[in-house]
Amino acid sequence: MSVSMKAVSAAVMSAFALAPVAHAQDQQLPVVQVTGAKEDTHSYVPRDSGGATKTDMELRDVPQTVNVIPAAVIKDMHATSLQDVLKTVPGVGLSTGDGQRDQVFIRGFTAIGDQFVDGFRDDALYFRDLSNIDRLEVVKGPAAVLYGRGSSGGLVNRVTKKPGADINDLSVSLSDHAGRRGEIDFGRAGDTVSWRLTGAREKADSYRDQQFLDRSAIAPSVALRVSADTKVLLQADYLEDRRLTDFGIPSYQGRPVNVDARQYYGAANASLADTSQSRVTSYAATLTHKFSPTLSLRNGLRFYDYKLDRNNTNISGNVNEVAGTMSLGHAKLVRKEHGWTNQTELTQQLSTGGVRHEVLYGVEYGEQSKDAFTNAAVVVASNVSIFNPVLPVVDPARLGARTDTYGTYKTAAGYVQDALVFNEQWKALLGARYDRFEQQSRLQTAAGVTTANLGRTDTAWSPRAGLVWQPDQQQSYYASWSRSFQPSGENFALAANNADLAPETTRNAEVGGKYDLWNGRASATVSLYRLERDNIKVTDPLTNRLIPIGKQRSDGLELTFNADLGNAWNVMAGYAYTDAKITESVALDTSVNQAGTTTAARVPVQGKRATLTARNSGNLWLTKALSAGWRVGGGVNAVGNRFANPGNTVTLPGYVTADAMLAYQATKYEVQLNLNNLGDTGYIISGHGSSPNLSQPGAPRSIALTLRYKL
Numbered sequence: 001m002s003v004s005m006k007a008v009s010a011a012v013m014s015a016f017a018l019a020p021v022a023h024a025q026d027q028q029l030p031v032v033q034v035t036g037a038k039e040d041t042h043s044y045v046p047r048d049s050g051g052a053t054k055t056d057m058e059l060r061d062v063p064q065t066v067n068v069i070p071a072a073v074i075k076d077m078h079a080t081s082l083q084d085v086l087k088t089v090p091g092v093g094l095s096t097g098d099g100q101r102d103q104v105f106i107r108g109f110t111a112i113g114d115q116f117v118d119g120f121r122d123d124a125l126y127f128r129d130l131s132n133i134d135r136l137e138v139v140k141g142p143a144a145v146l147y148g149r150g151s152s153g154g155l156v157n158r159v160t161k162k163p164g165a166d167i168n169d170l171s172v173s174l175s176d177h178a179g180r181r182g183e184i185d186f187g188r189a190g191d192t193v194s195w196r197l198t199g200a201r202e203k204a205d206s207y208r209d210q211q212f213l214d215r216s217a218i219a220p221s222v223a224l225r226v227s228a229d230t231k232v233l234l235q236a237d238y239l240e241d242r243r244l245t246d247f248g249i250p251s252y253q254g255r256p257v258n259v260d261a262r263q264y265y266g267a268a269n270a271s272l273a274d275t276s277q278s279r280v281t282s283y284a285a286t287l288t289h290k291f292s293p294t295l296s297l298r299n300g301l302r303f304y305d306y307k308l309d310r311n312n313t314n315i316s317g318n319v320n321e322v323a324g325t326m327s328l329g330h331a332k333l334v335r336k337e338h339g340w341t342n343q344t345e346l347t348q349q350l351s352t353g354g355v356r357h358e359v360l361y362g363v364e365y366g367e368q369s370k371d372a373f374t375n376a377a378v379v380v381a382s383n384v385s386i387f388n389p390v391l392p393v394v395d396p397a398r399l400g401a402r403t404d405t406y407g408t409y410k411t412a413a414g415y416v417q418d419a420l421v422f423n424e425q426w427k428a429l430l431g432a433r434y435d436r437f438e439q440q441s442r443l444q445t446a447a448g449v450t451t452a453n454l455g456r457t458d459t460a461w462s463p464r465a466g467l468v469w470q471p472d473q474q475q476s477y478y479a480s481w482s483r484s485f486q487p488s489g490e491n492f493a494l495a496a497n498n499a500d501l502a503p504e505t506t507r508n509a510e511v512g513g514k515y516d517l518w519n520g521r522a523s524a525t526v527s528l529y530r531l532e533r534d535n536i537k538v539t540d541p542l543t544n545r546l547i548p549i550g551k552q553r554s555d556g557l558e559l560t561f562n563a564d565l566g567n568a569w570n571v572m573a574g575y576a577y578t579d580a581k582i583t584e585s586v587a588l589d590t591s592v593n594q595a596g597t598t599t600a601a602r603v604p605v606q607g608k609r610a611t612l613t614a615r616n617s618g619n620l621w622l623t624k625a626l627s628a629g630w631r632v633g634g635g636v637n638a639v640g641n642r643f644a645n646p647g648n649t650v651t652l653p654g655y656v657t658a659d660a661m662l663a664y665q666a667t668k669y670e671v672q673l674n675l676n677n678l679g680d681t682g683y684i685i686s687g688h689g690s691s692p693n694l695s696q697p698g699a700p701r702s703i704a705l706t707l708r709y710k711l
Contacts, residue, residue: 063466108580
């Protein structure tokens with residue numbers, strides 16, 4: 001794509017994102033060319049991403065797989081949750097997240113804590129809303145070189161909507177199961193002050209019995225132009241989400257039990273006994289300053305506060321398959337978290353010996369307080385039929401013993417990245433990050449008696465190296481290698497059985513090609529990778545202690561195709577082959593009880609496939625603009641079989657679903673109709689990941705009608 005770096009810089013600065021500085025020889029190209037591309041909200045072909053490099057780099061220059069889901073796709077699919085969007089990304093598996101959080105597996109590895117927003121870690125355990133999201137970036141493979149701990153298979157970065165345009169949008173959606181959702185998006189652009197306000201209000205029932213959703217979101221932002229070279233972006237975000245805590249259904253004879261998708265397994269009075277309510281508030285301030293045409297600064301500060309009150313009744317232990325019965329247990333969890341992160345980054349452009357460099361220097365400091373108050377599950381019903389359950393009325397106050405955990409996490413890190421341009425054909429990306437991650441954990445009883453004081457400090461280097469060969473403007477080939485680390489207590493507090501264990505490590509080797517086709521109206525990618533994670537923590541079957549013995553390997557192939565074709569066709573397609581397995585482990589998994597005894601069998605984990613990861617998965621979505629303002633669209637989503645538990649004793653069958661869309665757009669308004677699961681396919685969309693039970697049935701055929709109006 002023939003685009004000036006000055007144009008890129010101007011367009012990005014106008015949106016108050018990261019601001020890489022232009023190369024001197026490129027400064028004469030006109031700015032207007034890129035501004036139009038940046039503001040194309042109807043495009044299915046993403047050109048660049050900041051998620052993989054923290055600089056605004058063209059995707060063809062990044063030696064790594066990055067899947068970008070643009071705003072047009074989110075809108076056309078009527079996606080309102082991360083699950084709606086991420087099911088279209090090849091190589092991503094879906095987890096139920098204990099009925100109270102977004103959770104995915106990427107390339108066979110859990111990404112429970114690998115959630116980011118505008119490059120800031122956002123690892124609180126809740127369901128996100130998309131009303132303030134412009135696009136999603138899924139960075140595949142380890143990304144610890146810029147983001148620190150975690151990210152074995154990849155991370156999810158949400159890019160928020162920012163000031164910079166005059167917007168007056170209202171929308172209302174109605175769907176079956178009493179779904180009502182309204183959204184606002186207002187904004188004004190000025191010479192010195194610009195602002196934007198987004199929000200959503202949603203109430204709905206569900207295809208699942210007793211399920212409900214009550215959600216509110218609002219996100220104001222203000223951009224200040226202090227001078228021609230200095231800009232400040234201020235953002236706030238509030239989300240409140242209340243819903244039924246749905247852990248899913250049990251299994252029977254190696255498959256999820258064959259019952260109606262509506263069947264709920266919990267309390268008969270679930271609206272009182274089985275609810276999750278989360279509140280998340282965040283504030284962010286980002287300062288960008290341009291010292292010169294070759295030197296710029298960015299400082300970002302984010303603070304968040306998160307509270308969760310989760311009550312749940314779900315399947316306890318294993319199913320007795322001979323009797324066809326199960327037990328139900330009731331538990332409670334309260335989380336209180338808050339924390340801050342500060343990132344200071346300097347971007348410098350220079351030349352040495354004929355080689356051009358864009359160097360990113362960064363430091364990051366952060367602190368989080370994560371407290372959890374857990375009431376152990378108590379059995380509230382036994383011998384409940386798994387086929388036709390009679391659900392118990394549960395007293396929400398009937399709880400087991402409480403354990404209080406107080407955790408503190410401190411991060412101090414420095415990193416450097418160099419994007420090198422040797423000539424028109426050869427480029428490279430090199431980087432390294434050094435982390436010091438300190439954890440403290442205090443456990444006590446509800447009476448205030450301290451039972452453990454634990455702590456550890458880990459230090460780690462996270463390197464990355466990639467080489468890019470571009471024989472012409474249409475082709476780009478790359479090879480890369482990277483490494484990340486996953487400390488004990490990364491997402492949950494330290495415990496006696498993991499406080500002495502060193503971090504796990506992940507290595508990724510990847511080769512691939514990226515192609516710009518038909519004068520930039522289409523792009524295609526292909527990648528081959530091997531991911532290996534060492535020192536996976538498993539349970540010693542003799543001592544019941546966690547020990548660092550275990551290794552998982554993922555080998556895979558991924559293909560994507562995005563296009564804005566002639567005759568108003570838009571296409572997004574992807575395919576992933578993922579061979580993820582446990583190559584070394586002494587762990588034994590408790591399988592489903594198939595013998596009718598009270599003690600379930602235990603099976604080795606070594607050699608088994610990674611959970612919730614289909615060997616084959618693919619998706620296709622396309623739309624076409626017709627005459628007189630009409631558009632039609634549709635697609636399919638195909639997922640191969642997955643395993644619900646590490647022992648691979650329960651299979652989640654593969655499935656194919658089809659969706660469709662019809663829209664009419666006039667000057668001031670747009671009407672859109674979405675039909676999902678046209679064939680009314682019965683399927684399991686997600687599982688727990690460590691349990692043979694707790695799998696979630698997918699939605700049957702559904703319909704949503706949306707009216708958008710521009711004031």
